[in-house]
Amino acid sequence: MRNAFADAIYELAKENKKILALAGDVGAAVFDKLKNNCPSQMFNLGIAEANMITVAAGLASSGFIPFAYAIAPHLTMRAYEQIRNDVCLNNNNVKLVSVGAGLHYSDHGPTHHAIEDFAILKVLPNMTIFSPCSPMEAKQATIAASKINGPVYIRIGRATDTKVDYEFKPGNGVEMKEGNDAAIIATGATVYDAYMAAKELEKEQGISIRVINIHTIKPLDKGIILKAARETKAILTVEEHHIEGGLGDSIASVILEDGSKQIKFKRMGIKDVFCSYCGSYEDIKERYGLTKENIINEMKNLLRKDAK
Numbered sequence: 386m387r388n389a390f391a392d393a394i395y396e397l398a399k400e401n402k403k404i405l406a407l408a409g410d411v412g413a414a415v416f417d418k419l420k421n422n423c424p425s426q427m428f429n430l431g432i433a434e435a436n437m438i439t440v441a442a443g444l445a446s447s448g449f450i451p452f453a454y455a456i457a458p459h460l461t462m463r464a465y466e467q468i469r470n471d472v473c474l475n476n477n478n479v480k481l482v483s484v485g486a487g488l489h490y491s492d493h494g495p496t497h498h499a500i501e502d503f504a505i506l507k508v509l510p511n512m513t514i515f516s517p518c519s520p521m522e523a524k525q526a527t528i529a530a531s532k533i534n535g536p537v538y539i540r541i542g543r544a545t546d547t548k549v550d551y552e553f554k555p556g557n558g559v560e561m562k563e564g565n566d567a568a569i570i571a572t573g574a575t576v577y578d579a580y581m582a583a584k585e586l587e588k589e590q591g592i593s594i595r596v597i598n599i600h601t602i603k604p605l606d607k608g609i610i611l612k613a614a615r616e617t618k619a620i621l622t623v624e625e626h627h628i629e630g631g632l633g634d635s636i637a638s639v640i641l642e643d644g645s646k647q648i649k650f651k652r653m654g655i656k657d658v659f660c661s662y663c664g665s666y667e668d669i670k671e672r673y674g675l676t677k678e679n680i681i682n683e684m685k686n687l688l689r690k691d692a693k
Contacts, residue, residue, distance in 0.1 A: 386519070386541045386542070386543075386544040387484055387523075389521070389523040390482060390523050390524070390539070391416060391418070392418075392524065393523070393524040393527035394419065394452055395418050395422070395423075397527070397528065397531050398426045401450070402426065404426060404531060405427070405428065405444060405449050405450065406419055406426060406428070406452050406454065407437050407440065407441055407444075407452065407453045407454065408427075408430065408454050409431070409432060409433070409453070409454065409456070410429055410432045411455055435463060435467045437453050437455065437464070438453055438464040438468055438472060438479070439467050439471050441477075442472050442477045445472075445479045446475070446477055450478055450480070450531060451479055452530075453480065454482040454483075454484065455482075455484070456483070456484055456485050456497065457486040457499030457540065458496065458499045460483050461481070461483060461501075461538075462502075462505070468481065468509070469509055472536045473509040473510060473511045476535050478535060479536055480530045480531070480536075480537045481538045482539045483499060483538070483540055485497065486499045486540040486573070486625070487499060487542040487543070487573060487574055488500070488542075488543075488660060488673075489543050489574075491666040491668070494663050499542075500627050500655050501627060502538070502540060502626070503602055503624075503626050503630065503632060504626070504630025506603075511535050511536050512537070513530075513555070513601070513603060514538045514540070514602035515529070515538065515555070515600060516540045516572040516600055517540070517541065518544060518571075518576035518577065518598055518600060519544050519546045519576075520544055520546065521546070522600050523539070526553070527539065529553070529555045533555070540573060542573055543666060544577075545577040546577070547577055547580045553600065556601045556604045556606060557606050558570075558598060559597065559598040559600065561576065561597065562584070562595060562596040563593075564587070564592075564593040564596070565593050566593040566594060566618060566619075567592070567617050567620065567684060567687065568594065568613040568617045568619070569582065569594055569595070569596050569620075569622075569623060569684065570599060570621070570632070571599070571622070571624065572598065572600065572602065573625060574625055575623040575624055579596050579623050579680055580596050581677050582594075582677045585681060586681055586684060586685075592684070592688065595613055595616075597610075597613060599632060602635070605635055605636075607639050607643075610639050610640065611639065611645070614646055617648070618648065618688065619648060620636070620649070620650050620651075621650075621680070621687055622651070622652050622653060622654075623675070623680055625655075628653070629657065633652030633653070633654060651683055653674070653679070653680065653683055654675075656673075656674075660673055
């Protein structure tokens with residue numbers, strides 16, 4: 386996804402001299418093509434994320450469209466005051482792009498995990514949040530962000546393409562797979578495992594599982610969520626984020642406030658711990674219960690409760 390973002394920003398920058406890339410001294414090689422061909426549109430501002438966001442806000446107020454890029458927890462938490470005050474409070478046209486979101490940096494420890502970013506950013510007025518699940522979505526989210534006049538956060542982590550063909554529309558969830566028994570609603574890296582879990586449940590158990598990809602966390606597609614709540618027996622949400630304050634909480638609020646139907650509901654995510662285990666990406670997902678097999682088991686349990 387990182388390379389897809391870099392390719393998109395390069396193409397955008399060639400067409401529009403107002404498009405700028407700002408880097409927090411990370412992944413500089415990703416921007417080599419931009420730096421070599423559009424040197425006046427690429428700036429490395431060093432390991433100083435708060436300063437980078439303030440610079441981005443100043444550039445935006447002068448008519449530029451800056452994309453500020455850094456490791457996810459450093460970008461969103463070290464510079465949170467600047468994001469709140471310099472960017473969102475002033476509705477500045479700044480694009481925040483995080484790399485290594487979720488549990489992507491599995492072997493770097495909890496300082497490099499970004500499992501709080503939805504919670505702290507979705508409360509900020511004027512903020513749009515994209516959580517792409519594939520290189521295609523990362524590219525389309527970057528293009529879409531360039532057209533939005535206001536703050537945008539793009540969360541880039543791991544990606545495995547489901548090979549489902551669809552059009553990326555900001556603010557619109559995507560039904561990746563049809564199903565009427567239950568629904569799995571996922572975002573980002575978890576979409577692939579959710580999709581594969583649903584396929585296996587259908588093949589092995591004969592359970593019809595709808596899979597919904599929420600690539601836009603804010604604004605949230607309430608329509609696709611309420612449709613799933615009306616048409617299925619249970620909803621399972623999956624995300625590489627704390628279950629408190631994440632996508633699952635937002636979905637639960639939508640369903641509860643609508644009040645048109647009672648439905649079995651379960652959130653999957655990180656359960657109020659720091660992920661202190663260091664290892665491979667697959668190992669850390671297994672350690673904290675976010676594998677395809679975990680999704681299958683949670684869905685079976687949810688439907689078993691529904692049958693009682």
